[in-house]
Amino acid sequence: MSSSTLLEQTRSDHEEIERLERLVGKDLQTEPSSSRDRLVQGHRVRNMIHSIIRTIEKLVETYEDKDGAMDDEIAALGGVTGTGISVYSAFYDRLKEIREYHRKYPSGPLVDASADYEALLKVEPVISFSGEEGVGRYLDLHDMYNHYINSKFGGMVEYSVYLDVFSHPEKIPRKLKFPRQYMKYMEALLEYLVNFFKRTEPLQDLDKMLSKVEIDFEERFADGKVVGWENHGQENELVPSEHTVIDLGYYTTAEELIDVGPEKLKEALGALGLKVGGTLQQRAERLFLTKHTPLEKLDKKHFAKPALKGKQNGDAKATQEPDSAKQIALTEAKVKKLCNLLDETIERTRQNVVKKHALTYAEMEEERKGEEERAAEIESDEEESGFYNPLDLPMGVDGKPIPYWLYKLHGLGQKFECEICGNSIYKGRRAFERHFKEFKHQDGMRRLGIPNTNNFNEITSIKEAEELWKRIQEREGVNKWRPEIEEEYEDGEGNVYNKKTYSDLKRQGLI
Numbered sequence: 001m002s003s004s005t006l007l008e009q010t011r012s013d014h015e016e017i018e019r020l021e022r023l024v025g026k027d028l029q030t031e032p033s034s035s036r037d038r039l040v041q042g043h044r045v046r047n048m049i050h051s052i053i054r055t056i057e058k059l060v061e062t063y064e065d066k067d068g069a070m071d072d073e074i075a076a077l078g079g080v081t082g083t084g085i086s087v088y089s090a091f092y093d094r095l096k097e098i099r100e101y102h103r104k105y106p107s108g109p110l111v112d113a114s115a116d117y118e119a120l121l122k123v124e125p126v127i128s129f130s131g132e133e134g135v136g137r138y139l140d141l142h143d144m145y146n147h148y149i150n151s152k153f154g155g156m157v158e159y160s161v162y163l164d165v166f167s168h169p170e171k172i173p174r175k176l177k178f179p180r181q182y183m184k185y186m187e188a189l190l191e192y193l194v195n196f197f198k199r200t201e202p203l204q205d206l207d208k209m210l211s212k213v214e215i216d217f218e219e220r221f222a223d224g225k226v227v228g229w230e231n232h233g234q235e236n237e238l239v240p241s242e243h244t245v246i247d248l249g250y251y252t253t254a255e256e257l258i259d260v261g262p263e264k265l266k267e268a269l270g271a272l273g274l275k276v277g278g279t280l281q282q283r284a285e286r287l288f289l290t291k292h293t294p295l296e297k298l299d300k301k302h303f304a305k306p307a308l309k310g311k312q313n314g315d316a317k318a319t320q321e322p323d324s325a326k327q328i329a330l331t332e333a334k335v336k337k338l339c340n341l342l343d344e345t346i347e348r349t350r351q352n353v354v355k356k357h358a359l360t361y362a363e364m365e366e367e368r369k370g371e372e373e374r375a376a377e378i379e380s381d382e383e384e385s386g387f388y389n390p391l392d393l394p395m396g397v398d399g400k401p402i403p404y405w406l407y408k409l410h411g412l413g414q415k416f417e418c419e420i421c422g423n424s425i426y427k428g429r430r431a432f433e434r435h436f437k438e439f440k441h442q443d444g445m446r447r448l449g450i451p452n453t454n455n456f457n458e459i460t461s462i463k464e465a466e467e468l469w470k471r472i473q474e475r476e477g478v479n480k481w482r483p484e485i486e487e488e489y490e491d492g493e494g495n496v497y498n499k500k501t502y503s504d505l506k507r508q509g510l511i
Contacts, residue, residue, distance in 0.1 A: 006073050010062055013055050020052050027121055034400075036135055042202040043125040127199060136200040138349040139342070141166065144192065147185050152176055160357070163350040167339035169332040170228040177328055186331045193338040200345070209341075210334055217333045221326060229329045248291040257284035275304050366409070394427070418460040420444035433457075 024045055032038040065071060132140035145162045148154035153176035157165070165171065166189065176182065197206055217226070224230045251257050257265065258280055265283040269276045272295065274286055286302055339346065393401040394412060407413070416432040417425050421440050426432040435441050436457055445452040448462065450469045459465045489502035491511040505511045 006062070006069055010059065013059050013062075017052055017055050017059075020048050020055075023120055024048050024052075035137070039127055039136060039200065039202075040124050043127055044120070044123055046202040047123075047125060048120065129199070133196075134352075136196075137345070138352055139163075139196065139345060141189075141192070141349075144185065144189050147188070151181055151185065152179070153182050153185075160350055160353045163346060163353065167336065167346065169335060174228055178324065183324070183328055183331070186328065186335060190331055190335050190338070193335065193342065197338060197341060201341075209337065213333055213337045214330065217330050221329060226329050226333070228332075229325060248288065251288070251291075254281070254285040254288040257288055260284075270304075273304060274298075274302050416460070418444075419462050420448070420460060420465065 027041060027045055027048075030041070032041050062070065127136075129135050130140045132138065132142065141163070142159070144166065145159055148162060148166070149156050153172050169186070172182075194206065194210075197204070220226050221229065248257075262280055262283070265280070265287060266276045269283060269287055272287075272290065274290075276283070278286070289298060289302065393404065393407050395401060411430070412428045414429060414432075415425050415427055416429075417423055418432075418435065418441065421435065421444050424435075424440065426435055436452070442452045445456065445465070448465060448469075450456065450465055455472065456465055456468065459468060487499040488496050489499060490496050491502075491505075495511075497505065502511070
């Protein structure tokens with residue numbers, strides 16, 4: 001190995017950093033044409049930034065020179081003082097080594113470093129998303145949802161409802177958060193959200209954001225300002241909560257408190273830290289003592305004894321609950337931060353779930369096939385702009401022409417005009433049929449004074465709609481008095497019937 005290897009490697013590392021920095025700037029100057037291209041670009045840039053960071057760390061280690069190799073190599077370049085070796089001798093020794101190398105390898109290939117680095121701009125990193133995530137557009141929380149509905153802290157709710165409540169852990173009662181099951185659920189939820197955010201926002205510094213959350217949390221937790229953990233997770237408070245408060249001002253004797261019931265008395269005594277045992281009379285008397293006597297002046301025999309958690313399992317268990325409370329609260333704070341960052345994605349996921357519930361199986365299959373075809377079109381399309389579109393196909397959500405088979409399937413070549421909607425034109429049979437239930441058509445019918453019933457489906461002309469409405473009125477006799485339908489009768493119990501129904505029930509002896 002040549003004596004100048006270390007210096008040459010250092011020079012090469014600096015050159016690599018500069019090349020990668022120029023590539024990052026060049027890549028970011030290219031505007032992505034779709035959300036998928038934006039993701040690929042972000043991950044490609046992140047990989048190059050990580051390469052820069054690794055190279056810088058290696059350079060820092062080289063410049064620290066803990067083994068003295070850099071100093072020895074620099075000294076060797078100028079000749080070692082006191083050894084009798086001159087600068088010229090050192091130079092010719094290196095020249096000899098270079099000549100020997102080229103004698104052994106006379107036809108070494110010439111490597112174009114610029115071409116290798118430029119190829120990095122065409123690399124497409126592998127980004128894995130589940131089918132439910134839709135290339136990063138939606139969240140896939142089905143595992144956490146199953147955990148939630150099968151736990152004590154959760155409940156049987158629809159998936160769309162869960163998407164509204166999972167980002168609000170402060171609404172779960174605190175006494176249900178201490179079991180290990182809840183902590184495992186929150187850790188799994190946090191892990192998924194972190195992983196999803198890094199896949200969809202590769203250029204965001206999430207670690208820095210979460211570090212700020214931890215610093216802010218430590219201050220607020222110490223001051224008792226974390227929502228739901230104001231008393232630092234201690235269960236035995238001396239201040240009763242709202243649902244356990246009994247206003248003793250309404251009661252003049254302990255006997256009157258008995259009517260409150262054993263459970264209410266037990267909750268009120270427990271909230272004050274008093275003993276909850278004994279008969280109903282004893283509980284009422286114990287609670288009634290607090291009406292005229294402050295808690296500090298009560299006899300200690302009325303207070304519940306603190307549980308000795310450290311005797312059986314060691315002193316570490318005595319502090320386990322406060323520590324776990326802080327860890328749970330910190331995990332909740334991180335989850336809420338990520339939910340705020342992914343707020344738009346959560347709302348988009350919820351809307352997508354509600355929309356899927358309204359689709360038939362055939363429509364879902366059709367939509368799935370359309371998405372697969374669009375994905376295939378994106379992969380096979382090599383042009384970044386100026387799409388070849390001789391059939392004048394409509395543009396899809398990705399900004400590219402939709403596949404021709406999808407154009408034919410929806411009949412988008414057919415155009416339908418509706419005079420009731422203000423001469424609006426609808427492309428495709430499906431869009432035309434759907435518009436009869438939309439607000440624009442309903443508003444047009446309302447302005448004509450005609451109810452938008454199934455009788456008027458396929459009617460797009462104002463004249464035809466008015467003529468049909470007149471025929472319906474004449475056939476049903478809307479303007480005629482129909483006593484058998486419109487005349488009302490009332491029985492002895494106050495039930496109201498029309499004449500025909502009342503006569504039938506009277507005849508059968510039912511009223």
